[in-house]
Amino acid sequence: MSAIRAIRGMSDILPAESVDWRTLETTVAAVLDSFGYDQLRLPLVESTELFSRSIGEVTDIVEKEMYTFDDRNGESLTLRPEGTAGCVRAAIQHNLITTPCRLWYAGPMFRYERPQKGRQRQFHQIGAEVLGIATPDIDAELIILLARVWRELGLTSAVTLEINSIGSSDSRLRYREALVAYLDTCRGELDEDSQRRLASNPLRILDSKNPQTQALLDGAPALADFLDDESRADFQRLCDLLDVAGVAWRHNPRLVRGLDYYNKTVFEWVTDRLGAQGTVCAGGRYDGLVEQLGGRSTPGIGFAMGMERLILLLRELNLAAPSRTADVYVVTVGDAAQDAALGCVQSLRDSGAAGRIEQHAGGGSFRSQMKKADRSGARVALIWGEDEVAGNAVTLKLLRGEGGQQTLPLAQLDNALRQALARTND
Incomplete structure (x- = not known):
């Protein structure tokens, strides 16, 4: 179809x-x-x-x-x-x-x-x-x-x-009569739209984009004289x-x-x-x-x-807003890691530590998830795997600029993420 x-x-x-x-x-x-x-x-x-x-x-x-x-x-x-x-x-x-x-x-x-x-x-x-x-x-x-x-x-x-x-309305009516009387004398020189408007809505002829019609209007009565x-x-x-x-x-x-x-x-x-x-x-x-x-x-x-x-x-004028991309991409390997990340990400949204967080969904290997993190345009990846779950920690990896990665306790994540995003925004 x-x-x-x-x-x-x-x-x-x-x-x-x-x-x-x-x-x-x-x-x-x-x-x-x-x-x-x-x-x-x-x-x-x-x-x-x-x-x-x-x-x-x-x-x-x-x-x-x-x-x-x-x-x-x-x-x-x-x-x-x-x-x-x-x-x-x-x-x-x-x-x-x-x-x-x-x-x-x-x-x-x-x-x-x-x-x-x-x-x-x-x-x-x-x-x-x-x-x-x-x-x-x-x-x-x-x-x-x-x-x-x-x-x-x-x-x-x-x-x-x-x-x-x-x-x-009264002054426009008087002006309309004077304008029609003038344009009637040169009706054949008006463009097709203006000829049609002459009977129905003659004031719109003043707004004509036709150069010949505009030239004819130079000799027409002025609306200001009828106000x-x-x-x-x-x-x-x-x-x-x-x-x-x-x-x-x-x-x-x-x-x-x-x-x-x-x-x-x-x-x-x-x-x-x-x-x-x-x-x-x-x-x-x-x-x-x-x-x-x-x-x-x-x-x-x-x-x-x-x-x-x-x-x-x-x-x-090149004043359009820049394209929106994620600030943070969340990578999780395994169900336990996904469970651990879920509540933490909600806390980050509540605190406002990151503006736009994209959480990976659909499974996949660590390598494939990191490729998607890079393609997303995010500046920071947050990674949960078996080691992070066991240690009640998270790995923070900079995807733009220099800075590498660090594994830190979850209690320090909010502050560390704010600092990382500030560095990549410079």
Whole structure:
């Protein structure tokens, strides 16, 4: 029978790669925790209506990219393509917005796209949302939080913050009318995607990657000229706060983001180290989304970072975590030796004398076990044989560097092992 393979665009994350994922996850989680954000664990499957109502029925995600199916009761369900809608749904359902709340989540998302570097059909995000605060100081907090994440990961010099304000729904409507009127005069010169968006989602044309379309936009009306006074003042206050915090930023007047629920502040962190897949984190304000999903009118803002792209960026900059190997490999010859080692190894784990202990299993001669100890990458081997059992002792052998081996009473093992590992770590 032929071997079954993973679905295209849904990749396995192998043990050698998982250490980078764990490092990224724990680093981001620690920063979020230090800012007072609480983790929320969300289901992978939601009602399709949640996304059509929040993201927008004429967006590319809802029209072309969602994994949607009917369950046995005929209800339309969707594998989540993003996390904000589910987070807001959960906050409404469980009455979490009685006071301003700071939430974060992590996990896989799903979109049917052409798989390529940094863009998979199952991809992973870490996101955060703040509900119940309308002022631009919370916009600044989220961006400052992200700047700290990049600093902790060593990515500060590799990413650039772009910010914009897309104003209120009324100001966007006025701008949309002016933009469509202008682009109608040069419709035939637009790329195919932009022609399609002209009728359904014209603001997304501002984000076109087509050079000819971007050149046409140089003569288009400017979104900034249509902003309402409140949006303009909030954006200026955000810029001032970022300056005070020492966070570098660039105003990108064509940054709009692709989801219908955004208003006012939008932002992206971009890099030039990954080719076309340059956005590693993005977000913005969505003051109407809670009400749109059945809750009371509540302001909100959030972001999501793409974990695959961040892992690629860490590797591109040689910042990936080193491969994990055992610190100690335990060799035992005979049942009595295995019995003697078992309790001792548990004591070493309890005391923290060694970080990663791999205990040999499966039998085999002393020679074959020592070969496996060497191949494991461990720095120290602990050996139990007949003599060690009889003498209530253990042999400690250095597998890396110089130092040979010594046989010592079990009572001295904890201290001797710490010293041996410290020497081989130098």
